[in-house]
Amino acid sequence: MMFLCALVLLCTFVAQAEKPACQMMGSPEFPLLSKEGDVIIGGVFSIHTKFSQPPVTFTHKPQSVVCSSVNLRAFRFAQTLIFAIDEINRSHNLLPNVSIGYRIYDTCATILKSVSAAMAMINGDEDAGENNCTGKSLVHAVIGESESSLSIVLARITGPFKIPLISHWATCECLSNRREFPYFFRTIGSDYYQSRALAHLVKYFGWSWVGAVRTDSDYGNSGMAIFLKAAQEEGICVEYSEKFHRTEPEKLLKVMNVIKRGTAKVIVAFLTGLEMIQLIEQLSLQNITGLQIIGVDGWVTAKTLATPASYRVLGGSLGFSGGKANLSGFADYVVKEFWESAVDCAQMNVTEIQSSCSKDLMDFRHYNKDVPELRYSGNVYKAVYAIAHSVHSLLKCTQQHGCDQDLLFDSWQVAESLKRVNFMTKNEEHVWFDNSGATPARYEVVNWQLGPDGNVQFQAVGNYDASLPAEQHLTLRPDTIVWAGGTSQVPVSVCSESCAPGTRKAPQKGRPVCCYDCIPCAEGEVSNTTEYMFNCDDYWSNAAKDKCVLKMVEFLVFTDxxxxxxxxxxxxxxxxxxxxxxxxxxxxxxxxxxxxxxxxxxxxxxxxxxxxxxxxxxxxxxxxxxxxxxxxxxxxxxxxxxxxxxxxxxxxxxxxxxxxxxxxxxxxxxxxxxxxxxxxxxxxxxxxxxxxxxxxPPFPYKNVYLYKEKIILExxxxxxxxxxxxxxxxxxxxxxxxxxxxxxxxxxxxxxxxxxxxxxxxxxxxxxxxxxxxxxxxxxxxxxxxxxxxxxxxxxxxxxxxxxxxxxxxxxxxxxxxxxxxxxxxxxxxx
The missing domain is CATH 1.20.1070.10 (Rhodopsin 7-helix transmembrane proteins)
Known part of the structure; x- marks a missing residue:
């Protein structure tokens, strides 16, 4: 018996020893779109926004996540990535004899799929045994994700492998931590600047009493924390600050109750597009209108939100967004070349489409109406070119002799080279990364307005540039703004009405400083239409307590x-x-x-x-x-x-x-x-x-305490x-x-x-x-x-x-x- 047990153990050991040292566990994750090349760029986008997780029985292998609800904007990001790569591959100046390939994955806006995509880009999708254990990732750099939370997941997985990750839309300030995310870059400014810009915008219009709603994620929590601090510095009071996540409908209902009970007429919505869709639905269902919504780049220019139904709630909204991308030739590429060359579905018959083309992709075939509103696609375009310039530098490329293809480089070298890139795009936009791995923060102030055709337009009404001096950061054209309810009057959002001249603010016990009662000014105090009460000092208050009159100055004079x-x-x-x-x-x-x-x-x-x-x-x-x-x-x-x-x-x-x-x-x-x-x-x-x-020594002194109506010089x-x-x-x-x-x-x-x-x-x-x-x-x-x-x-x-x-x-x-x-x-x- 002992002999048989030993023989079984020996056979098991020999069988395991014969297996490859490296073996892929589970099913491979295949890219949605791919193309081979000398340099591979990974793309990770939430092309679908909803998913369902099949039940886990623990008796069978878990099934894949089922994705639904196409995100047209995210798909446009994928199109932009392919467009930029094709443009570079045709270029004779940038990487002249080196081809760039891509592997684009759909994460369905879920962490599970993000992890699978990250592992697929590192390991590949072929079960090739020992041949995959080279210590090098399949891609040289990754572009994505749109959400900060998903970008954090990607960065934590790709970071240890020293693979540079460039996000086009992840703005969470937490990602600026170079010790925690040393290989993370982004072609957009940090939320530190957007959050402070929100406070400046609120202050500009005199709104001292606002509500705040945020996504319960790294993006929303970090951005809102910066806004609340900046608002306090600007003397703005926040009536409430609520949060919810798209997976928590009960918290959304709680937020709606707070909004209904609140008295603030202005709401700062630090939300992603997905949470904003849910908030709009609830606001419409509960018939809550007339609120002035202040938005962020996560939703304020999303075409999927710009419908007549949402305009009833969001009409007149203000917010910050990236500037429009001017990608020459991109519109023609989207309409024709992409479908004919990249997907190759445009000329197929119905049978060929069903057998060869993804149904989800066919949903996009005739979609081109949002091309003029491209904003963050330009950030994807810049990210691709940044990687190309980085590799161009590593391969010592010249226009006369091309690139030295014998030179070998790793992904970490691409990351180091990214820190030094400095170039101008075709539309004369300067691209470089600061010490936090981000590009300078520049925003366009957009306003939701109805166009002549009845469609929602994102009208530019100002700009915010954090690279300029502080007093020049925010520039606005107030006369071009349409406010909530379609009015031309700036909404008023205060806790207490302005005090009349001759009265002063008296704080209400237990409430923020923006809430006060108006009481008559004391002797020697005045208040004017600016609501600020102050002592007259060298002056005295008149009978109405709204103006200072010069006090009589008394001292012993020769003519007395x-x-x-x-x-x-x-x-x-x-x-x-x-x-x-x-x-x-x-x-x-x-x-x-x-x-x-x-x-x-x-x-x-x-x-x-x-x-x-x-x-x-x-x-x-x-x-x-x-x-x-x-x-x-x-x-x-x-x-x-x-x-x-x-x-x-x-x-x-x-x-x-x-x-x-x-x-x-x-x-x-x-x-x-x-x-x-x-x-x-x-x-x-x-x-x-x-x-x-x-x-x-003795010194001259103004005695304003002896007499209220005069000053004694002594x-x-x-x-x-x-x-x-x-x-x-x-x-x-x-x-x-x-x-x-x-x-x-x-x-x-x-x-x-x-x-x-x-x-x-x-x-x-x-x-x-x-x-x-x-x-x-x-x-x-x-x-x-x-x-x-x-x-x-x-x-x-x-x-x-x-x-x-x-x-x-x-x-x-x-x-x-x-x-x-x-x-x-x-x-x-x-x-």
């Missing part, structure tokens, strides 16, 4: 009554200071001038004059330089002034101390020390101001720390001076200057203490007026308290201007 009073007061103070200085100069040798430290007195008079003058910098329109000058000038001049008063106070105290026996204190506070103390105290303020101006202090540091330093010196003068007020002397300094510092401190709350609470230009008043009041206080008594004695009581009187050796008299 208040400004004039303050200027006169400032100039009067300057005049009094100059008069006092002149009087002191005339009487500089008198005892009263000498006794009061004439050098510090003159310096004090100079600083007081500057204090009066710096108040003028606060008047007028604030500017960058005036804001910086007014605060720093005020701070430095007042410190200089207080430093002089402090020096005079110290001189009085030191002079009294010097009269005490054994005291030599005056030698430590002589004229040099007095000057140095004033310089150091003033220099500290200068340093503070420099730091303030360096870190965060100086912002910049750094609040710097501002209060300047004031704080002045206050510190003033308090110190006041304390020292107060201590010296009762020193024995008929003319004790410490008393007057005490009074002046008392006034100074009182003014600036009351200044702080007044400064903070004063509105508008009165804030500046308060600051000027504080400067003038404190300056007048110093001038009157320190210099008025001396001037009075010099002018009216010269008899008191003696050394004896000042030293107290004469009885003092009341002033």
């Amino acid at each position: 009554a208040l400004g004039m009073v303050l200027v006169l007061c400032s100039l009067f103070g300057v005049a009094l200071t100059i008069f006092s200085g002149f009087l002191f100069m005339m009487c500089k040798d008198t005892p009263i001038v000498k006794a009061n430290n004439s050098e510090l007195s003159f310096l004090l008079l100079l600083s007081l004059k500057l204090c009066f003058l710096c108040s003028l910098t606060f008047i007028g329109q604030p500017s960058e330089w005036s804001c910086k000058l007014r605060h720093t000038a005020f701070g430095i001049t007042f410190v200089l002034c207080i430093s002089c008063v402090l020096g005079k106070t110290l001189v009085v105290l030191m002079a009294f101390r010097a009269t005490l026996p054994g005291s030599n204190v005056m030698k430590w506070f002589g004229p040099t020390q007095q000057r140095l103390s004033v310089l150091i105290l003033t220099l500290i303020q200068v340093i503070i101001c420099v730091l303030w101006l360096t870190i965060s 100086c912002n202090v910049g750094s609040a720390v710097g501002f209060w540091a300047v004031l704080g330093y002045i206050g510190l010196l003033a308090v110190l001076c006041f304390v020292l003068a107060f201590l010296a007020r009762k020193l024995p002397d008929n003319f004790n200057e410490a008393k007057f300094i005490t009074f002046s510092m008392l006034i100074f401190c009182a003014v600036w203490i009351t200044f702080i709350p007044a400064y903070v609470s004063s509105p508008g230009k009165f804030t500046v007026a308060v600051e000027i008043f504080a400067i003038l009041a404190s300056s007048f206080g110093l001038l009157f308290c320190i210099f008025a008594p001396k001037c009075y004695i010099i002018i009216f009581k010269p008899e008191l201007n003696t050394k004896k009187h000042l030293m107290g050796k004469m009885p003092s008299k009341s002033l």
Whole structure:
């Protein structure tokens, strides 16, 4: 028994060893149309659009898919491929001594047949055993498919074998991934550009509220995702975004319910022709009309859709399509040569037709009315020529010597050569592939209109060219467009009606931004007919809230009554200071001038004059330089002034101390020390101001918040720390001076200057203490007026308290201007 089992196993092994190493599994897939040549181009088209799958019993070999419903446009693609190949084969310039053949397969728009066609192009259709195991595919390049999903299937099968696949109509952006699809090319632009073009078109006509329907496939999902993103960037709201597939009728019914409930009057239909047929049927059955449909190249120029019944639903539709193909001689070829030479059925009798010709092909025999509307056939034509130019380069072809047929090349070399092709077609169209394997995106904007004969026409009403600058991408002729319902008026599709002038948009809770209520504008806000609400800023809203009127600008000016009073007061103070200085100069040798430290007195008079003058910098329109000058000038001049008063106070105290026996204190506070103390105290303020101006200086500022109806021009202090540091330093010196003068007020002397300094510092401190709350609470230009008043009041206080008594004695009581009187050796008299 063991011996018999071993013998059976050995026989089985020998029988299997005798079989060829390579063997075709299953039935071969034969091409619909074929022709032999030195170079073979594969063609994959959905010449039928419907199929039925026989039941699978798992007891018998599955039967082939049964195809039906002829797709005339796809068959025209096959005709174009054969026409281009015949044209090249007759050419003496392109591949002069090399013939091109073809193998064209019908996929019936199903993945199953697409896989079978791909495997057939790789393996061939003959069961030749080991002879087929050469490692090379039967075709050198493949042209197809029309749908992106089917093209993805083809690309995933042919890609590992490094066979270039050129699609004439697969536009899914996903196919631009060169890492995933390195051998995929297309003679049409990516949906990235078409989807963005759709958003631009919707934006152009002011449709802010649209619906969206897409094919549930790579083509529809990828394209719609790009559109939705672009629509959001353009401020377009999408009411709904629904999807369905031709094999899912229940989802189509759900989409119809959403469309009926929706309020959007514009629908972006990112569908293939097959899904569009189903959508039209449902729209017609449910009597849904008057919608403005925006379409894509998948259906917008399909002649099979352009019927009187569909025009009732799709009349006035707008969309993007490839430009019309200008293929010289193609019309005659389609009508005569193709049927006589390629199919050879035109002259046969009925018996010969039934035995030799495909019934499906005979359905096309008299079909030539769509030749003038050729659009994507031109992409097939360009794909064939691109492959021919690629092979022409590989074979080192020249017009004089022809091609070197001894050179061998593989399909991957054809793919590499395709990346470098750059040529002009007979109709002067430039063909080349970018880094993603696509040609530049150019579209024609077409409009569904009725022609004079009552047939549907695809009227060109504009163009979209992605290679141009952004502002020139879309060009339209709106006056030539017929809209849904046959009207000449642009449809309106918005979630909420336009707000009337004087009202603004208020978003509705839980709804897109395009849905809003209109409420009256607030004070200072306006809205006009453009619906945009904005703040008037430098303006103010009128009573109707639809127009901005210029706000009144307020600042303290020289011509204002208040400004004039303050200027006169400032100039009067300057005049009094100059008069006092002149009087002191005339009487500089008198005892009263000498006794009061004439050098510090003159310096004090100079600083007081500057204090009066710096108040003028606060008047007028604030500017960058005036804001910086007014605060720093005020701070430095007042410190200089207080430093002089402090020096005079110290001189009085030191002079009294010097009269005490054994005291030599005056030698430590002589004229040099007095000057140095004033310089150091003033220099500290200068340093503070420099730091303030360096870190965060004052700057002009428009205060639009204090008053709604007017703008206050003022100086912002910049750094609040710097501002209060300047004031704080002045206050510190003033308090110190006041304390020292107060201590010296009762020193024995008929003319004790410490008393007057005490009074002046008392006034100074009182003014600036009351200044702080007044400064903070004063509105508008009165804030500046308060600051000027504080400067003038404190300056007048110093001038009157320190210099008025001396001037009075010099002018009216010269008899008191003696050394004896000042030293107290004469009885003092009341002033």
